[in-house]
Amino acid sequence: MQNIEKNLSAINHQIESAALEFKRKPGDIALLAVSKRKPTEDIRNAYACGQRDFGENYLQEALDKVDELSDLDIVWHFIGAVQSNKTKQLAQSFDWVHCIDRLKIAKRLSDQRPQSMPPLNLCIQVNVEQEASKAGIRLDEVDQLAEQIADLPGIRLRGLMAIPAPQDDFESQRKPFSQLRQALERLNHKGLDCDTLSMGMTHDMPAAIAEGATLVRIGTAIFGERL
């Protein structure tokens, strides 16, 4: 508990100081606590410190946690790969899905979103550097997919997400984040009204904030190394 509390406070301070350094409002940057492979007790502890947004990668683990923690007012984000035969559980249990890279998945989520719930928030995953090992669409495919997704009734397209390859120096880290920001600006020029750049993890958070991240996804720096 003590560690999580300390870690959360340190991360929130880092967000604040990076925001000030790069002339951004700290309140425009939300912290998503990535709790994959960590016990629900850790989530309860972070929640007790005021953290509300949590991200999970593995569907069955995530669904078990949503169920076990249903007494808490958590905003749940799914940040893992989405299989098209598992969209119904996502549409019923989550507030956000970050890794959309196909129209078919977005359509299924829209159709399966219960009408009693607000639209499901989606981000399109972009493979900025076109790494063979990674999911996500190319930068030059963003406009078309975004336009196709934006009109679906059960979802709300919020923006773009990326997981660039780890780099050690700040300027190299900034580059793909800058490209993602420009892609989002283009969507907004076209009138799509997107407000989210989901980018930045434990090792590259300040560079993501420098380039306009609105949602940083942090696991290790809050909950410690994953086994």
Ligand SMILES: *Cc1c(COP(=O)(O)O)cnc(C)c1O
């Ligand atoms: C695991 C994960 C994170 C968190 O990574 P850390 O390096 O532990 O901060 C963020 N985003 C995605 C998509 C992840 O899978």
